[in-house]
Amino acid sequence: MTYAEAVAYLDSCVPFGIKPGLERIEALLQAMDNPETAYKTVHITGTNGKGSVTALIDSVLTHSGRRVGRFTSPHLISYTERICVNGRSITEEAFGELIAKVAEVVTKLVDGGLEPPTQFEVLTAAAFLFFREQEVDYAVIEVGLGGLLDSTNVITPEVAVITNVTIDHQAYCGNTVEEIATHKAGIIKPKVPVVTAAQSSALEVIRSKAKELKSQILVFNEDFSIKSRSAMPEGQMITLEDKAGHKDMLFTTLAGVHQAVNLACAAEALRVLMKSDSAISEETLREGLARAKWAGRFEIVKRLDRLFIFDGAHNANGAEAFHLTYTELFKDRAKTMILAVLADKEVQAVVDQLVGSKDSVITVPAPTPRSCTPEELASHIHSEVSTASSVTEGLERAMKTTKAGDIIVVAGSLYILGEAEQWLNAQ
Template sequence: MTYEQAVQYLEEASFFGIKPGLERITALLAELGNPEKSYKIVHVTGTNGKGSVTTYVSYALFNSGLRVGRFTSPHLESYTERMHINDANISEDGFGALIERVKPAVDAIIAKGIEAPTQFEILTAAAFLFFQEQEVDYAVVEVGLGGLLDSTNVVTPVVSVITNVSIDHQAYCGNTIEEIAHHKAGIIKEGIPVVTAAQGGALNVIEDEATAKHAPLYVFNKRFGIGSRSSMKTGQMVTVSTEDGQPAMLFTSLVGIHQAVNISCALMTVRLLMDQDSSISEETMREGFARATWPGRFEIKKHNDRTYIFDGAHNAAGAEAFGMTYKELFKDEPKTIIMAILSDKDEQAIIREVVKPQDTVYTVPAPTPRSENPLALGKTISDMVKTAEVEVSTTVSDALTTATETTKSGDTIVVCGSLYILGEARAWLQQQDSH
């Protein structure tokens, strides 16, 4: 298959939607010879921050001279972003050939009377196969949705991580923090250490599950935490302390207090791996964290004498993190916002955190059937933030072009509200830079 043919095949599989459950993925991996059993795995879930922690851990490991696979979702511009070896995506040709190798296994389990696997299950199986073929030492695997019934939850990791728990994906994970935490805690395995920054009722659920599974539990603000941090637009210095190790002074180019918490979770995770693997050191971990990049997470770009910020801010907790980070780095500076929100998200919570009275907002559709109608979104923003200027635009690129033309030197333009619109925004900026 070419890359384009592989994408078409995956898009056709997406018609099956999201179907939690492990029967299909278990059968598919068995058909492929259970590739996920041939390397060590770090398994990461959480409502927000799981991609960042996955990235930090993988950078620390490959910077230690190890060969590391990384599986994340969703992608911003290309499916190839979902599978990494060290710090490089799989190539388009490699991706096409990989999906072609998985397809006969898909056909085989369907022929045996098993329900057709979903798009994410096919991608999960493909990633596990790819990592085996690439002979990785470790794979750092991000959960797609929830944990308990997620297709990645067929692995026995060396460390499990639950970054945090807040309200999101209620249709699949439940309507209360405790119900959602039950899904996240589903990745905890018998005797395997767990690192978490969850709090409150969610932490109670995780503690109960860890106790039941005899899994050592490392809780943020109990067994490790942030000693100090200093922040600037180019990154932050964070001092992290653990109960039995020296405080570590870490630099990360990722900004915001939430990223300081994420890097703390990553440090605790890597220190647990250090106990088992002598090739990882404090120095290689620090260097790895400093090199880590994760696009679309309060990503600051300069062009045409303007500052562009690309951030998911795609649920209530993500929007709150955006609001806090913007205030820390940009004070009360007015901004122009290009925004899409998915219809199954807490729209008002996102708007409340992101849109301020002096802002200008362009609402746009996200490239998914789940997108909120931009007209309806615009009306909600106008009703909630009376003094904000709101306009509707047909595409992200059009909105960015208009925003750039109508702002002045030194102004800030933000694209946020859904990860789905960041790919087009980043491609637009790349195009401007090449002119």
């Protein structure tokens, strides 16, 4: 398969939708001789921050001299971004060959009576297979949706991380924080340590599951905490402290107090790995965290005499994190926003956090049937607003209505960031 043929094949899997359950992925992996058992894994879930924690842990393990696979979703521009080894995306050629191998196994299984796997299940199986072929030492695996029934939940990791738990994906994970926490806690395995920044009733659900499975639980603000942080446009310096009084001063280019919490969780998970892997040292921990990058999470780019900020901020919790970070770095400076929000999110809550009274907003559609129309989204906005048919059109209009030194923000959905990045790179 070429890359284009692989994408067409994956698109053909979309009609099978999101179907929680592990029967299909287990059959697929078994037919490939269970590649997910060939290396150590780290498993990460949470409502927000799981991608950032994945990137931070991946960076430290790579800087510790380990060969490391990383599986994340969604992608911004290309499917190849989802499957990386030592920070480098799989090539389009290798991706095509990989999907062809999985597709061949799928055909045999479906001919034998198996229900067709979903697109995400095919991608998960492909990632696990590729990591075995690449002979990685570790694979850092981000959950796609929830945890308990997610297709990645076939691994027994060295450590699990549950970043936080808020309301999102109610159709699949439940309508209460406790129900959602039950899905997230589904990644906890017997006697495998779990690190979490969950709070209140969600934390109690996770704590109860950890106790049931005799798994050590390490809780933010109990077992480890942030003593201080100093924010700047280049990133932030964070001092962490554990229960024993051990302090770490760490730097990350990722902005915002929410990223400081993500860094704290990543560092705690890495300390668990340190106990059995001497390659991970204090030095590689500091260097790996400082060098970690994660596109589309309050990503600041200075180009075209403007300051561009790209941020997924796709749900109420993510939008609140954007608001706090923006206010910390830029106070109440007016911004021009290119905004898309999915209709199945808390649209008004997202808008209220992202849009300030001085802001000018251009609403655009996200490239998915789940998107609000620009007109529908505009009805939620109480400051200056106009609509555009695409991200590109919105950015071109923003360039005409702003001047040197102004801030242009693209936010509200990860789905629109790829087009924004491509537009900027073409200028």
